Every structure is written in structure tokens, then in C-alpha cells.
Amino acid sequence: MNKRSSWALPYFIFLVLFVVLPLLLIVMYALQDGSGHFTLRNITKFFSDKDALSTFALSIEVAIENTLLCVLIGYPAAYILADNKLNRSAVTVVLFILPMWINALMRTLATAELFNMAGIPLGKGTLLFGMCYDYLPFMIYPIYNQLKKMDPSYAEAAQDLGATPVQVFRKVTLPLSMPGVWSGVMMVFMPTVSTFAISEFLTNNKIKLFGTIIQENINNSMWNYGAALSLIMLVIIGITTFLQGGDQQEEVSGGLI
Amino acid sequence: MKGKRIIAKAYLWLVLLVLYAPIAFIVIFSFTEAKSLGNWTGFSTQLYQNLFNGSMQNASGLLSAVKNTLLIALVASTVATLLGTVAAIGIYHLRGRKRGVMTFLNNIPMINPDIITGVSLFLLFVFLGVSQGYLTVILAHITFCTPYVVLNVMPKLRQMNPNIYEAALDLGATPRQALRKVLVPALRPGMVSGFILAFTMSLDDFAVTFFTRGTIGLDTLSTYIYADARKGGLTPELKPLMSIIFLIILVVLLVINIRQSKQQQTKS
Numbered sequence: 001m002n003k004r005s006s007w008a009l010p011y012f013i014f015l016v017l018f019v020v021l022p023l024l025l026i027v028m029y030a031l032q033d034g035s036g037h038f039t040l041r042n043i044t045k046f047f048s049d050k051d052a053l054s055t056f057a058l059s060i061e062v063a064i065e066n067t068l069l070c071v072l073i074g075y076p077a078a079y080i081l082a083d084n085k086l087n088r089s090a091v092t093v094v095l096f097i098l099p100m101w102i103n104a105l106m107r108t109l110a111t112a113e114l115f116n117m118a119g120i121p122l123g124k125g126t127l128l129f130g131m132c133y134d135y136l137p138f139m140i141y142p143i144y145n146q147l148k149k150m151d152p153s154y155a156e157a158a159q160d161l162g163a164t165p166v167q168v169f170r171k172v173t174l175p176l177s178m179p180g181v182w183s184g185v186m187m188v189f190m191p192t193v194s195t196f197a198i199s200e201f202l203t204n205n206k207i208k209l210f211g212t213i214i215q216e217n218i219n220n221s222m223w224n225y226g227a228a229l230s231l232i233m234l235v236i237i238g239i240t241t242f243l244q245g246g247d248q249q250e251e252v253s254g255g256l257i
Numbered sequence: 258m259k260g261k262r263i264i265a266k267a268y269l270w271l272v273l274l275v276l277y278a279p280i281a282f283i284v285i286f287s288f289t290e291a292k293s294l295g296n297w298t299g300f301s302t303q304l305y306q307n308l309f310n311g312s313m314q315n316a317s318g319l320l321s322a323v324k325n326t327l328l329i330a331l332v333a334s335t336v337a338t339l340l341g342t343v344a345a346i347g348i349y350h351l352r353g354r355k356r357g358v359m360t361f362l363n364n365i366p367m368i369n370p371d372i373i374t375g376v377s378l379f380l381l382f383v384f385l386g387v388s389q390g391y392l393t394v395i396l397a398h399i400t401f402c403t404p405y406v407v408l409n410v411m412p413k414l415r416q417m418n419p420n421i422y423e424a425a426l427d428l429g430a431t432p433r434q435a436l437r438k439v440l441v442p443a444l445r446p447g448m449v450s451g452f453i454l455a456f457t458m459s460l461d462d463f464a465v466t467f468f469t470r471g472t473i474g475l476d477t478l479s480t481y482i483y484a485d486a487r488k489g490g491l492t493p494e495l496k497p498l499m500s501i502i503f504l505i506i507l508v509v510l511l512v513i514n515i516r517q518s519k520q521q522q523t524k525s
Contacts, residue, residue: 008347015362018400022377086265090518110279194370
């Protein structure tokens with residue numbers, strides 16, 4: 001038995017080389033100037049760069065709004081999908097996760113064209129709509145999975161003990177489905193902050209999100225500043241993961257299909 | 258109850274309608290000749306013909322982008338499936354802190370947004386002085402695909418009776434035979450779903466490819482679309498191409514899921 005645990009070794013080496021080392025390199029490049037000397041200038045540059053700061057604030061704002069929107073629209077959908085009495089068809093579930101498999105850029109372009117054809121000017125409203133449209137399946141799926149895994153006897157017990165349907169939902173179903181909501185939030189929030197192409201398409205380059213700034217810096221060979229901006233994102237990821245209490249991850253079972 | 262069901266159904270269909278409107282839009286406008294999306298100039302299958310006989314602007318560019326996308330996805334998801342399955346077996350037999358470390362490391366690529374994965378790997382290849390191209394893109398795709406294979410194989414290991422592998426050995430099977438006849442068949446469903454997930458994620462990727470493809474002019478479908486859209490005019494033949502891809506994915510997913518739910522029904 002023990003010998004087979006060594007089968008994890010190749011992957012361990014792979015992870016160190018392609019995951020850990022690259023992340024350390026972000027930190028290293030962020031704390032260096034162009035000629036490789038230690039400096040904090042890249043970090044302080046961000047905090048004194050008004051454009052970058054306002055883009056950052058806007059990205060967080062859009063990401064929060066988008067995440068809320070996805071929860072508000074996605075939770076009821078997931079709830080209905082997971083309820084045997086309300087939905088019996090497996091096909092509907094597939095239809096909801098299917099858009100995840102279609103090229104996001106193409107879908108986004110089509111959304112932008114739809115707005116154009118309807119005569120709706122591209123701006124923050126269309127950005128939010130398009131983002132929500134892109135990420136909704138990523139919110140619905142984990143919530144659906146969590147609700148599906150839930151033992152229905154809890155809700156039944158609450159009902160037998162005299163809880164009204166609203167109380168059953170608030171005190172039993174909702175708390176038990178929170179892990180799913182949290183994974184959904186993780187799958188929506190961080191990607192929203194960091195997308196670059198999607199926001200460009202949906203606003204005709206009028207609104208930049210944080211990802212666009214990182215991309216521009218890296219592409220213009222400003223690696224150190226780009227790395228510093230990435231580091232700031234990494235810190236936020238660390239904080240959100242920590243707040244979420246990352247230890248439930250191992251229980252994620254099965255794939256998306 | 259009945260009224261509730263109608264409201265619930267109506268809600269689902271409304272959300273689906275919005276979700277599919279842009280996709281339907283692409284499919285509908287793939288059947289007209291107009292250059293720009295949203296411009297209807299009568300029914301025509303001209304774009305499909307152009308796509309198949311290659312008589313369009315920059316045909317070789319689009320064609321090689323499709324080829325690259327498929328090739329990269331195939332290689333990356335195959336390697337990811339092998340690496341991830343072996344890793345899952347190893348992690349499953351680890352205990353305590355080592356297992357915790359592996360699980361944590363395995364989670365990082367899934368939590369990281371694409372852009373962080375892309376930028377960090379870009380810096381790695383710059384740091385190591387590796388010239389970027391097919392190899393770096395494939396390595397990058399393996400990096401973000403493998404964790405999903407591990408996650409898909411893990412539940413199958415848990416469901417498996419650990420004694421049957423040992424039993425096969427006791428009954429005189431060589432470790433290789435036991436692996437081929439016992440372990441792989443038991444893990445196959447997880448490997449298959451892991452492979453499909455890895456394949457589709459690789460197909461869909463934009464950001465990671467964008468940062469690791471270097472400057473040799475390597476394009477996948479995503480980077481091709483991005484460059485195309487930035488230039489202003491989207492190649493019209495992309496519409497029929499996307500419609501075809503959409504149809505294939507729809508059929509594959511429906512078949513897999515209907516088969517799965519039938520299996521579950523016969524089991525229960």
C-alpha cells in the first residue's frame with residue numbers, strides 16, 4: 001500500500017515547477033526593478049497611480065455587483081433544478097451548464113452585437129449584463145450540486161416540527177446550501193475582477209477592468225509592474241479563499257458532467 | 258403546487274431564453290451572407306460552403322487556428338489524464354500532512370484566475386529562458402487541466418473496494434496485469450469525465466494561451482477571435498464554425514447525460 005503513495009511524486013514535482021515556482025516568480029518580479037535589484041517601487045507605484053487605483057476600485061465594484069446578480073438569478077434557478085417536484089428533466093440541467101462549454105469570447109461578442117442591434121449603447125449596464133450572462137452557469141452549477149446532495153429529510157423534519165415553508169428555507173435549506181453558494185462566488189468573483197477581453201468587447205474599450213491593466217503591462221514588457229499588479233490580485237485571492245475557509249474543497253466530488 | 262410548478266418552469270425557461278439568445282443569434286446569422294453580425298441579407302449557406310472549401314479571406318489562418326486548438330487540447334488533456342490519474346492514486350494513499358499539502362497544491366490552479374496562471378507561467382518561461390510556442394502552451398494547459406482530472410478520479414478510488422487490487426495480486430496477477438485489469442477499469446469513468454472536462458477547458462481557454470504562446474504567431478481559436486475582433490471585422494465564417502462546434506457539444510453532452518441518468522435509473 002505504502003508504495004503506491006509514491007505515485008503522487010511526479011505530480012508533486014510538476015506542481016512545484018509549474019504552480020509554486022511561477023507564483024514565487026510573481027512575487028520576485030514584483031519586488032524587483034528592471035535590472036533585478038530589490039525595490040518596493042512597483043507596489044508604491046500602484047498606490048500612487050490614480051488610473052490604476054480607480055480601475056481597481058471599479059473592477060471590485062463590478063465583480064461584487066456581478067456576483068450578487070449571479071446569486072440572485074442563479075439561486076432560484078438552481079433551487080428549481082434541484083427540486084424533484086419542480087423539475088424532473090435532466091436535459092434542463094444540461095441546458096443550463098452547456099453555455100460553459102461554448103467559447104466565452106464568441107458568446108461575449110454575440111452579446112455585444114445583440115446590444116448593438118437593439119440600439120443599446122455599450123457601457124457599464126451592458127458590461128454587467130454580459131458578465132452575468134457569462135458567469136451565471138458557474139454560479140448555478142455548484143449551488144445545484146450542493147442542493148442535490150442535501151438530504152431532503154432535514155427539510156421534511158423541519159416541516160413536521162411545524163416550520164412554515166419560508167422558515168424551512170431560511171433555517172434549513174439556505175444554510176445547508178451555503179457551501180455551494182461560496183464555491184459559486186469563488187468561481188464568479190475572481191474571474192470577473194481579472195477578465196480582460198470580455199470587458200473590452202462589452203464596452204467597446206470604454207471601461208477597463210483590472211485584468212486589462214495587467215495584460216497591457218505584461219504585453220508592453222513592463223513585467224515588473226505587471227507582476228506587482230498580479231501580486232495584488234494574488235493577495236485578494238488569498239484573503240477570499242481564507243474567508244471562505246478553503247478546507248471544504250476536498251469534498252468537491254465528480255466533474256461538471 | 259401546480260401554480261408553483263408553472264411559475265418555476267416559466268422562470269427556468271426565461272433564464273434559458275436569455276442565456277441562449279446570443280448563441281441562437283450566432284446560429285441564425287450563420288445562414289446569411291452578410292459580413293457583420295446582425296445584418297440579414299437573405300437565407301444562404303454560402304458561409305458554410307466557404308468554410309468547407311476554404312474559399313475565404315485568410316482561410317489558412319482560421320484553419321490553422323482550429324487545428325492548433327484541437328491539437329493542443331488533445332495533447333494537453335491526454336497528458337493531464339495520465340498525470341492526474343497516477344497522481345490521484347498516489348494522493349489517495351497518502352496520509353496526514355502530505356495529503357493535505359498535495360490537496361492544497363492541487364487546488365491552487367483551480368482557484369487562480371486564468372490571468373494569474375497565464376502571467377505566472379509567462380514569467381516562469383521568461384525566467385527559464387524557454388522560447389514560447391506549442392510546448393509552453395501545452396505545458397500551461399496541462400497545468401490548469403490536471404487538477405480537474407484528479408478531482409474526477411478521486412471519488413472513483415473512494416468507491417473502489419481496496420481489497421480487489423490486492424486480491425488480484427494474491428491470485429497471481431503481476432502488478433501490471435492488476436493495474437490493467439482491475440485498477441484502470443474501476444477508475445475509467447472518472448478518467449473519461451476528467452478527460453472530457455480537461456479537453457473542453459483547453460478548447461475554451463483564452464487568457465493562459467494568450468500569455469504563453471510567445472511571438473511565433475501561434476493562434477488558437479480564442480486568440481484568433483480576439484485578434485480578429487480587435488481588428489474590427491470578425492471573419493464571417495466564424496459564425497458557421499461556432500454553430501457547428503455548438504451543435505457537437507450539445508449532442509455530446511446530451512448523450513453523456515441521458516446515458517448517465519439511464520444508468521442511475523437502472524441501478525436504483
